[in-house]
Amino acid sequence: MKRLLILCGAPGSGKTRISNYLQQQYKFSRVITHTTRPARPAEVAGQDYYFESELSFKKHHYFERVVYDQYHYGSSRAGLEQAWNKSDNAVIVLDTKGALTYCQQLPEQTICCYITVSTPQILLQRVEHREVTGKKHLQSQEGQRDLQIPVELKDKCQVLINDEWQQTVKNLERVLKRNGLLSEV
Structure with missing residues (x-):
């Protein structure tokens, strides 16, 4: 059976690090998402995001989408399907609103x-080391909601504390x- 592991939580909680670990250690495939924001210097189209124009973004069928900092993400x-073509186990990093949509549509x-982390200070410490967007994302409406x-989501998500x-x-x-996703152990 094809499975999707959703990682959600506040900015700085470690979602991307966990996603990268799953891809490297257990060969999970990452669901690549779409955005209308310009690529950053080290980002690669089709690997980090599908970089879209306003027009091309509208042509896709999305499970979830959001506007953040004037750019569309979805x-x-x-x-x-492309992730599942690579592996039966896929991983995606989402905000909690997007996570709820997936849980409802593909239960x-x-x-x-x-x-999550045990103290707000840990989040602040982690996002301070990022570029300006890290703190901005934590202070955004979505970032505050995801704290x-x-x-x-309480009965749909398992809580994982990422302090150490x-x-x-x-x-x-x-x-x-517990969820039958480790066949390679």
């Missing part, structure tokens, strides 16, 4: 992990085993 059905195929797991990496890996592996 995850398409085609992007999910049998999704496993949701809400990534807590929404009521609608080695413990996070152990807890993540427990979640994967």
